[in-house]
Amino acid sequence: MTSRPETEQDAVTNAATPEVVANSNKRKVFVRTYGCQMNVYDSERMTDVLAPEGFEATGDLEDADLVILNTCHIREKAAEKVYSELGRIRKVKEARAKAGKDMMVGVAGCVAQAEGEEISRRAPIVDMVVGPQSYHQLPALLEKVRSGKKVVETEFDIDAKFDQLSARAARPVSKRPSAAFLTVQEGCDKFCTFCVVPYTRGAEVSRSVSQIVTEAEQMAASGVREVTLLGQNVNAYHGEAEDGATWGLGRLLRRLAEIDGLDRLRYTTSHPRDMDDDLIEAHRELKSLMPYLHLPVQSGSDKILKAMNRRHTRDEYFRLLDRIREASPDIALSGDFIVGFPGETDQDFEDTLDLIRRVEYGSAFSFKYSQRPGTPGATMDAQVPEDVKSERLAVLQALLSEQQKAFNASRKGMVCDVLLEKAGRNPGQLVGKSPWLQPVQLDAPIDLIGSIQAVEIVDIGSNSLFGRLNAGQDSDDQSVAIPTPAA
Ligand code: SAH
Ligand code: SF4
Numbered sequence: 001m002t003s004r005p006e007t008e009q010d011a012v013t014n015a016a017t018p019e020v021v022a023n024s025n026k027r028k029v030f031v032r033t034y035g036c037q038m039n040v041y042d043s044e045r046m047t048d049v050l051a052p053e054g055f056e057a058t059g060d061l062e063d064a065d066l067v068i069l070n071t072c073h074i075r076e077k078a079a080e081k082v083y084s085e086l087g088r089i090r091k092v093k094e095a096r097a098k099a100g101k102d103m104m105v106g107v108a109g110c111v112a113q114a115e116g117e118e119i120s121r122r123a124p125i126v127d128m129v130v131g132p133q134s135y136h137q138l139p140a141l142l143e144k145v146r147s148g149k150k151v152v153e154t155e156f157d158i159d160a161k162f163d164q165l166s167a168r169a170a171r172p173v174s175k176r177p178s179a180a181f182l183t184v185q186e187g188c189d190k191f192c193t194f195c196v197v198p199y200t201r202g203a204e205v206s207r208s209v210s211q212i213v214t215e216a217e218q219m220a221a222s223g224v225r226e227v228t229l230l231g232q233n234v235n236a237y238h239g240e241a242e243d244g245a246t247w248g249l250g251r252l253l254r255r256l257a258e259i260d261g262l263d264r265l266r267y268t269t270s271h272p273r274d275m276d277d278d279l280i281e282a283h284r285e286l287k288s289l290m291p292y293l294h295l296p297v298q299s300g301s302d303k304i305l306k307a308m309n310r311r312h313t314r315d316e317y318f319r320l321l322d323r324i325r326e327a328s329p330d331i332a333l334s335g336d337f338i339v340g341f342p343g344e345t346d347q348d349f350e351d352t353l354d355l356i357r358r359v360e361y362g363s364a365f366s367f368k369y370s371q372r373p374g375t376p377g378a379t380m381d382a383q384v385p386e387d388v389k390s391e392r393l394a395v396l397q398a399l400l401s402e403q404q405k406a407f408n409a410s411r412k413g414m415v416c417d418v419l420l421e422k423a424g425r426n427p428g429q430l431v432g433k434s435p436w437l438q439p440v441q442l443d444a445p446i447d448l449i450g451s452i453q454a455v456e457i458v459d460i461g462s463n464s465l466f467g468r469l470n471a472g473q474d475s476d477d478q479s480v481a482i483p484t485p486a487a
């Protein structure tokens with residue numbers, strides 16, 4: 001879900017961190033990640049699974065013995081990207097073959113699940129199709145490929161996947177991230193009428209508390225300071241604890257907050273229907289739970305919400321936000337919006353704009369409705385013409401961008417905690433994250449990467465904030481994220 005994908009959910013990230021090892025005889029795997037944060041997590045776990053097989057990650061396609069595209073099926077454009085990328089890979093594979101080098105090609109993720117063997121029919125260079133619940137079997141599948149077989153594995157068995165995934169592979173100190181994702185829940189039972197996720201990720205399954213705590217402790221021990229819990233419906237989490245009780249997300253967060261070194265917790269993506277009192281209280285209680293909430297509403301029209309099968313009204317959403325803001329007044333709200341769902345009239349669209357004006361989002365993602373095969377929305381009457389969708393999207397994005405700018409501007413002059421994550425573009429510059437998930441750029445020594453510092457926000461860019469180390473205040477021991485007006 002990247003930290004929250006900086007642009008939109010079909011953003012492409014090259015999740016594999018290239019590791020340069022002199023004279024290495026290891027085989028190389030190139031993983032390209034499309035889609036949401038869960039795919040980013042899955043890509044990391046795939047490289048973990050492949051490490052004992054002698055594979056190390058490379059960022060160089062030409063150098064790869066194995067290529068894996070970890071794909072997204074959410075919108076048509078996202079799915080089509082895969083086939084154009086496979087065209088490019090075919091040329092690289094042919095060039096390698098001329099030099100006597102082999103290249104295996106795998107398609108993983110949600111397109112793999114949705115299209116199965118159709119993929120290798122359309123793109124014969126694909127040796128292996130592996131769904132998001134099957135990648136723990138990669139070593140055995142590769143064995144089959146090596147023996148000359150084409151492989152398609154799209155069974156749903158989330159429990160088996162998490163039981164069989166090995167511990168996270170150790171990463172060299174220089175490559176250890178200070179922020180990371182952790183999948184706690186997967187799949188979805190909601191069946192919104194526009195969405196493929198219940199079909200590509202299967203039914204909702206929560207991991208056990210002990211499995212999650214163990215993984216979070218491993219992360220903390222390797223220097224991770226901020227963990228973002230992931231789920232397609234993360235706040236529907238209902239995992240089994242050691243005493244046999246079922247814990248919700250609020251309780252899980254309280255347990256994770258006890259882990260030494262985990263100073264920041266986040267979770268995404270939440271459904272309004274699953275935002276219970278205990279989770280809202282956790283926002284009031286837990287200092288380490290960051291004041292940011294991604295709570296998609298999709299539309300502000302009751303008629304469209306009903307047609308989408310979202311199972312709540314706009315009023316219920318407003319009342320929920322009142323309760324959340326009462327518990328955490330400073331929280332930054334984020335959302336997802338779809339324009340041009342079948343039957344959406346100008347008035348329905350106006351209702352969405354009105355909802356946005358009332359909520360005042362800190363950031364948001366918005367999309368034109370895309371007809372997805374097999375979903376009820378695809379065959380509904382009154383599909384909205386493409387040019388109307390484009391017009392509405394432009395209007396909606398202009399409003400959201402105004403709100404994002406206003407939210408960013410409201411941080412100017414504040415001193416807040418920033419987790420310094422990586423080097424910036426210019427020498428001497430680092431980039432970090434504010435409590436509200438905004439990127440913060442500032443001048444700071446490189447050895448501060450991985451630390452949490454008090455930073456004064458001195459200026460605002462279009463997508464990021466500019467800060468200055470607040471001399472004399474080192475937040476590292478305090479792990480607080482409370483903004484105070486600068487003196
Ligand atoms: N579980 C999350 C969303 C996961 S999909 C939720 O319930 O909100 C991420 C986002 O992609 C959705 O919130 C929605 O805004 C968008 N999306 C999903 N299907 C889409 C479609 N068919 N067309 C356009 N956008 C879509
Ligand atoms: Fe898709 Fe709806 Fe499930 Fe979100 S809640 S993943 S939008 S079906």
Ligand code: F3S
Pocket residue numbers: 009034035036037038039071072073074109110196197200201232
């Ligand atoms: Fe895409 Fe699958 Fe995520 S469809 S958004 S990669 S769950």
